[in-house]
Amino acid sequence: MKEETKVIYEKPIPLKNTYNAPYWDAADRHELNVQKCNTCSNYNHPPGPSCANCGSIDLIWENLGSTITGEVYTYIVSNRPFLPGFQNELPTVIAVVQLEEYPDIKIIGNVLHGNTETVSIGTKVKMVWIEATEERAIPQWVLV
Ligand SMILES: [Zn+2]
Structure with missing residues (x-):
């Protein structure tokens, strides 16, 4: 008789939200996506609703691969x-x-x-x- 074992993941699991979903979607594909500001060209990590450097909300995503x-x-x-x-x-x-x-x-x-x-x-x-x-x-x- 085959015994079924289930590994229970006990650690906290980060929640996806409006601002970080592209980051986690890429992580699920084992890739890194980072937010970048279209106004000042700074990377904005961790991602958020606006650029931490200049406050712009014109943010894009850049895929840095695996x-x-x-x-x-x-x-x-x-x-x-x-x-x-x-x-x-x-x-x-x-x-x-x-x-x-x-x-x-x-x-x-x-x-x-x-x-x-x-x-x-x-x-x-x-x-x-x-x-x-x-x-x-x-x-x-x-x-x-
Ligand atoms: Zn900026």
Whole structure:
């Protein structure tokens, strides 16, 4: 008799909204979409209703593809699971990563399997997408 096992995803799942839907839709395809201001040409990440630099609401989306690399700009190491689902992944390294090809863009994510021995400022990482549910993939980082 085949026993059915179901993996329950316990971590919080980011919600799609009007302003970030193109970001999450791209993530579901394992691609990175970033918002860009059509007025001042700055990237606007995380996405929002208006440009954080100049306030313009003339925003467009740019697809940066699936090969996203960067380096750790800054990070923290959490040794306690502040949210459900992280209790088996301690320590959790939460990093702000500056993209290699687009240094104006910094994206926050966990460095999977990272720890204080392997992660420091300047550590090279690449983006991966973790399938949280059948319809949601979450960008994270792994060591290169
Ligand atoms: Zn702007």
